[in-house]
Amino acid sequence: MISPCHSPPLELPPETPAPQGLTIPPPQHPNFLDLASSPPSCSLQAPTPPPPPLPPPAPALGAAPPLVFGLEKSQLLKEALEKAGPVPSCREDVKRLLKLHKDRFRSDLQWILFCADLPSLIQEGPQCGLVALWMAGPLLLPPNGVPLERIVRVALERGYTAQGEMFSAANMGRLAREVLGCHAELLCGGLGSPNRDRILRHLVAGQPLLIPYDEDFNHEPCQRRGHKAHWAVSAGVLLGVPGVPSLGYAEDHELPGLFHPVPSTACQPPSLPEEGSPGAVYLLSKQGKSWHYQLWDYDQVRDSNLQLTDLSPSRAADGREYVVPAGGVRAGLCGQVLLLTPRAQATA
Template sequence: MCGLVALWMAGALLSLPKEVSLERIVQVALERGYTAQGEMFSAADMAKLATEVFPCQAELLSGGLEGHNHERILRHLSAGFPVLIPYDEDSNHEPCFRSGYKAHWAIASGALLGLKSGSQMPPCQEDTEISGLFHASPCVSIFPLDAVAETYLLSKQGKSCRYQLWNYIRVQESNAQLTDFSPKRAADGKVYIMPAGGVREGLCGKAVLLQPKAPDGSNPSE
């Protein structure tokens, strides 16, 4: 139930007026036919489920995590909102490349940016304990990508109680090669809900951006 657990964890970051239990999320997913065993092989269904269980807005990104979507994700994280990202999970929970056989969901809640030497520093405050680490002020939307040398995502997934820093390029590449359903799962005798087009259509190059609804129903990030 990694996707449903990731969605539940995302709810804790949305400042919702009322907590929604994991049991409720699972119940709705089963009732809507999004899942049979707790699996979520469709990012589109994940986005729909999020708006059904939370008073939130969900934006489905497609076409990969690079380029404009890279900037979109960083801007979303800098506003304090979570991102749900499917990827292949290695034994240490980090992204790997198994063609979708180890497809998993993680939640990203922040980013660590390494700036190129000589880049102009936006309004930031240096960490009191770690020299060279700066915290962006709330007024900073995001740094220009041409000033960023490296990007790491502050990520967490349901099998671990700890956050990890993942190299953005590795996450992007893991997300981009989600193409096939695990033969081991296919032969285990269980029923799984798979979208038309399979894992490639449901997860490859996809991510889900979540944010709470504004009181007037507008997009609070605009």
């Protein structure tokens, strides 16, 4: 059931197992000396005709392209998908972002990445909240969650939405509980104190977080008073710490200073960065307008979430019906997030 809008202090038990990271083996380089070591043989016989060409190799597991809702209706989406290639893993995307924007991340800290891979799906219309819930599905109801069509159908039947929009975090929690059988805890008061440590420990444990925020042109959080209200799912966090605990972490072989929990190994929980430490916490998030992960500064997300107050004037005047709770966007989304946990873990 949906928890009341308060956040009691929660201490992370020392025995909490670390989230499972991915071990990426180093690339295997061909040995060209082996290829050149066998000289061509000489023969007086007629040359043997070349064998028929081999069939194309089967696609590698885990390299499927992103799913796109409404792909058959959009040539632009088809072209973008053809250029996109396989969906990157969370670890690959984070390393790409760290290399690309290394000046954003404090050099006086070491970094620990906790992440869980999420599927990708490009939304059609105002369905960002339903798509975010679908992305979280495999972590809550493994291995595949539930189809997006079922999530949309139940949301329509329960009167939570008219066009796919979700302007109520409380209704989003009810929907998550029904379609995914998970525990949904609604936190009010924003991502800052007293909720901050609770949220970070939830992400360190590998559990998904649904966040309403205002979306900028590059999908990052901004402040538009709710006019660009959007939903994202976070299933990971990048923590900047003065020192990495000695138990259960390994340094990345490509990026010195970046550490990952060692799979199947008990690890010591890190000390969470203090709230007054800027640039030390980044949420690893996905949303329904890109199949890439993004790293968002925690304080930037907090500030965007806290100023969701008004329905977009263009949406209010477009002639369509939307389900907006009593009290409007401020009552339905402002300062609210959802902690989602598989039912078995929530009742353990």
